[in-house]
Amino acid sequence: MFDTNELVINMGPQHPSTHGVLRVVLRLDGEKVVDAEVVIGYLHRGIEKLSENRNWTQIILLTDRMDYVAAATNNVGYCETVEKLMQIEVPRRARYVRTILCELQRIASHCLWVGTHAMDIGAMTVFLYAFRERELILDLFEEFCGARLTYNSMRIGGLPLDLPPGWDKKVLAFCDIMDSKIDEYETLLTHNRIWLERTKGVGVISGAEATALGMCGPALRGSGVARDVRKDEPYAAYDEMDFDIPVGTAGDTYDRYLVRMEEFRQSLRIIRQATQGLPEGPIVGKVPRLIKPAAGETYHAIESPKGELGYFIVSDGKSTNPYRFRVRPPSFCNLQALPRLVKGHLVADVVALIGSIDIVLGEVDR
Amino acid sequence: MAEAPEHAPKAAVPTGPVEPAPPADAVVPAFITSLQKGVAGSVAQLSLYLGDWTVIVPVSQLLQAMEHLRRAPECVFDYLSDLTATDWPPRPEGRFDVIYMLYSTRLRHRVRVKVKIAEDQPLPSVTGIWPAANWFEREVFDMFGVNFTGHPDRRRILMPEDWQGYPQRKDYPLEGPGELLMESPLDWLKLRQAREEADIE
Numbered sequence: 207m208f209d210t211n212e213l214v215i216n217m218g219p220q221h222p223s224t225h226g227v228l229r230v231v232l233r234l235d236g237e238k239v240v241d242a243e244v245v246i247g248y249l250h251r252g253i254e255k256l257s258e259n260r261n262w263t264q265i266i267l268l269t270d271r272m273d274y275v276a277a278a279t280n281n282v283g284y285c286e287t288v289e290k291l292m293q294i295e296v297p298r299r300a301r302y303v304r305t306i307l308c309e310l311q312r313i314a315s316h317c318l319w320v321g322t323h324a325m326d327i328g329a330m331t332v333f334l335y336a337f338r339e340r341e342l343i344l345d346l347f348e349e350f351c352g353a354r355l356t357y358n359s360m361r362i363g364g365l366p367l368d369l370p371p372g373w374d375k376k377v378l379a380f381c382d383i384m385d386s387k388i389d390e391y392e393t394l395l396t397h398n399r400i401w402l403e404r405t406k407g408v409g410v411i412s413g414a415e416a417t418a419l420g421m422c423g424p425a426l427r428g429s430g431v432a433r434d435v436r437k438d439e440p441y442a443a444y445d446e447m448d449f450d451i452p453v454g455t456a457g458d459t460y461d462r463y464l465v466r467m468e469e470f471r472q473s474l475r476i477i478r479q480a481t482q483g484l485p486e487g488p489i490v491g492k493v494p495r496l497i498k499p500a501a502g503e504t505y506h507a508i509e510s511p512k513g514e515l516g517y518f519i520v521s522d523g524k525s526t527n528p529y530r531f532r533v534r535p536p537s538f539c540n541l542q543a544l545p546r547l548v549k550g551h552l553v554a555d556v557v558a559l560i561g562s563i564d565i566v567l568g569e570v571d572r
Numbered sequence: 573m574a575e576a577p578e579h580a581p582k583a584a585v586p587t588g589p590v591e592p593a594p595p596a597d598a599v600v601p602a603f604i605t606s607l608q609k610g611v612a613g614s615v616a617q618l619s620l621y622l623g624d625w626t627v628i629v630p631v632s633q634l635l636q637a638m639e640h641l642r643r644a645p646e647c648v649f650d651y652l653s654d655l656t657a658t659d660w661p662p663r664p665e666g667r668f669d670v671i672y673m674l675y676s677t678r679l680r681h682r683v684r685v686k687v688k689i690a691e692d693q694p695l696p697s698v699t700g701i702w703p704a705a706n707w708f709e710r711e712v713f714d715m716f717g718v719n720f721t722g723h724p725d726r727r728r729i730l731m732p733e734d735w736q737g738y739p740q741r742k743d744y745p746l747e748g749p750g751e752l753l754m755e756s757p758l759d760w761l762k763l764r765q766a767r768e769e770a771d772i773e
Contacts, residue, residue: 246729247728247729252739252748254715255739255740255744290622291622417650417651418704420703433651439682501586501590502590502592502621504622505654505673505684507653514653518656518671523590530658530659534673539704539707542704
């Protein structure tokens with residue numbers, strides 16, 4: 207007679223929809239996932255160890271290589287932590303520009319997410335649309351700092367250089383373009399029958415469970431927990447901005463999708479406010495020539511597109527490099543919840559769920 | 573830039589983190605007084621630096637104190653933001669600091685909890701209180717070799733499973749095994765040490 211044997215299959219590390227070098231070992235009963243084990247570390251470059259042997263300014267460049275689709279956010283997080291450690295006051299103009307860059311970066315990262323996530327599920331068009339708009343943001347970044355992916359766009363105490371003339375007008379023009387494009391993505395997906403079938407009720411997790419598992423960012427907000435570092439522990443110029451935190455109700459893949467779509471609009475709102483109210487003034491605070499924070503330690507978190515990105519830095523006050531450099535990567539914490547999310551779903555849903563927690567392996571493995 | 577050249581003699585190895593006591597006029601937050609009252613002897617030392625409160629807890633009281641911080645109505649630290657370790661090899665009272673960054677999504681406050689442990693001293697796992705600790709503790713084990721007891725899945729996480737040594741320790745060389753990896757993939761740390769000793773002789 208027929209016997210149901212459990213089947214173990216390997217997904218990744220070279221699999222197109224694992225978004226990098228992620229390996230998931232799935233135990234299947236037919237097409238149902240009984241259990242999943244996530245294997246990471248394929249992209250481990252020892253950024254923490256390396257940073258402990260580089261001086262404080264050299265580390266900015268290393269932070270680019272963690273979440274490489276949101277490099278500017280990583281730079282801001284690191285620079286702010288060092289500024290907190292050295293008690294440097296950052297000029298208001300620099301804080302505003304940081305806010306603009308962070309939000310542009312959030313849109314770029316979400317564009318990449320919506321494109322790849324939709325393509326994983328089978329909607330090819332969205333990918334092409336989203337990358338078209340991401341390109342516009344990369345052009346803005348290129349004009350600001352000369353790079354398109356790993357920006358190295360921050361300095362401890364402020365900005366490396368002032369905005370190019372007319373840049374703010376281009377940003378506002380981009381906002382106008384983007385407004386209609388978000389509606390375009392939504393026309394393709396939000397009420398699409400196939401999309402609804404593939405995402406509704408997939409990977410449901412309650413707010414309490416998501417919090418306990420350490421999930422963060424849109425993945426946590428999709429479960430109805432209004433946790434956002436921008437509101438709870440404001441940094442840069444977020445305390446002067448007016449914006450809402452979208453939260454979901456069901457905690458499934460569809461709600462996580464809706465939360466990110468709304469974040470597009472909120473980001474545009476912040477960019478408009480910050481660009482229109484951009485103050486004049488210096489772009490760098492009072493920074494000593496030799497950066498050498500006094501002995502002490504601190505933890506500082508910012509809201510990266512993926513969630514809470516925290517830096518814990520210990521300075522011994524004697525050497526020109528940090529004694530301990532620790533990154534709290536949001537993707538790492540979201541990925542940890544994957545086995546819990548995929549349990550009981552079909553193999554095809556695993557792909558949808560990996561997309562829905564929006565991970566970048568460079569950050570998971572560091 | 574007036575930076576020390578690479579071959580300059582290294583500054584003396586620090587023997588521990590700086591943990592300044594809070595100034596006399598600082599108002600101790602309710603979650604700390606609640607912990608002091610709820611679990612006797614759980615606050616060995618208190619520190620306030622740049623607005624961050626740090627509570628240093630003895631290992632024997634760790635689980636009780638954490639349980640209190642998670643459940644008590646003044647605390648409700650329901651979110652384990654981060655868990656990591658620091659290495660202070662020459663420190664007499666124990667080599668490692670294991671640090672827990674806690675946050676409360678309900679009351680929106682933060683605290684840092686620290687325990688000091690010796691190299692081979694086991695530390696109870698907090699996975700029972702915050703499931704998020706699972707991977708964090710695996711990483712601390714992987715990078716520092718801290719021995720967590722009661723952990724459901726204590727394996728290396730980022731490094732390969734047969735890796736020798738603990739990369740984030742201060743005495744681990746930055747360049748790793750280098751050529752020795754090709755020569756002897758299993759015991760390169762021992763081999764390296766033997767060669768260095770031979771060099772000294």
